[in-house]
Amino acid sequence: MRDLRLEALADTPIAYLEALESAQSLTDDDWRARSLRGAAGGDSFQDLALHGERPVGTSVAFVAAGRAWLAGVYVTSSWRGRDLLARLVGPCGAWAAQEGFDELRLEVHESNVPARRAYARLGFVETGETTPYPLAPGGLEVVMRRAVQDA
Numbered sequence: 001m002r003d004l005r006l007e008a009l010a011d012t013p014i015a016y017l018e019a020l021e022s023a024q025s026l027t028d029d030d031w032r033a034r035s036l037r038g039a040a041g042g043d044s045f046q047d048l049a050l051h052g053e054r055p056v057g058t059s060v061a062f063v064a065a066g067r068a069w070l071a072g073v074y075v076t077s078s079w080r081g082r083d084l085l086a087r088l089v090g091p092c093g094a095w096a097a098q099e100g101f102d103e104l105r106l107e108v109h110e111s112n113v114p115a116r117r118a119y120a121r122l123g124f125v126e127t128g129e130t131t132p133y134p135l136a137p138g139g140l141e142v143v144m145r146r147a148v149q150d151a
Contacts, residue, residue, distance in 0.1 A: 001031060001034065001035045001048075001055060001058075002026075002031045003055070004055040004056075004057075004058060004074065004076070005023060005034075005058075005072075005074075006020065006023055006024065007074075007076060008058075008072075008074035009023055011074075011077065012074075012112065012115075014109045014111060014112055014133075014137075014139075015074075015108070015109060015112055015115060016072070017133075017134060017135060019135060043062060043063040044060060044061065044062040044063070045060070045061045045062070045091070045092060045095040046058065046059070046060045046061075046072075047059045047060075047088050047091045047092060049075075049079070049084055049087065049088060051079070056075065056076045056078075056079045056084070057074060057075040057076065057079060057084050057085075057088050058072060058073070058074055058088065059071075059072060059073045059074075059088040059089055059091075059092050060072035060073075060092070061092035061093075061095050061096055061104065063099065063101075067101065067103075067105055068095075068096035068099060068101035068103070068104050068105065068148070069104070069105050069106060069107075070089065070092050070104050070105065070106040071106065071107075073085070073088060073089070073106075073115075075088070085118055085122065086122055089104075089122055092104060093146070093148045094148070096148045097148040097149070101148060102147060102148060102149075103145050103146060103147050103148060104145070104146055104148055105127075105143060105144065105145045106119065106124065106143070106144050106145075107131060107141035107142065107143055107144075108141065108142055108144060109133055109139060109140070109141055109142070110130070110133075110139050110140045110141070110142050111139060116142065116144075119144050119146075120144075122146065123146045123147075124144040124145060124146040125144060125145060125146070126142055126143070126144050127143045127144065127145050128143075129142075129143040130142055130143065131143065
């Protein structure tokens, strides 16, 4: 999990609300706690795609402010274009539906055009809402949504 997350942060730093340097400073215990959080159930769910024993993709769904959110989505570059994104997002939508939500939301940086297009291909639509991106270089996060019955 650590290696995949560090790869994601190096690959597309603007896509995550965490700096690579910060993640690199985490201890093994910190990484174990992160991994267990998604596996333990409750208000979050994590999906992981493996090729053999190597993680090649991940997604996380969680509850915040009374809504189900998708975050932490990453597909390693050699697995892009193989429908893995849809296979990672689908279970997050199913989890949201099981938790009683009718939609899954996400925030994507305004300058991350490839991700915005990929999410649109999966049926996510922009809501017109934005939030400030808290890390440098700033900008806005665009809110997108998709009904979970489409998941």
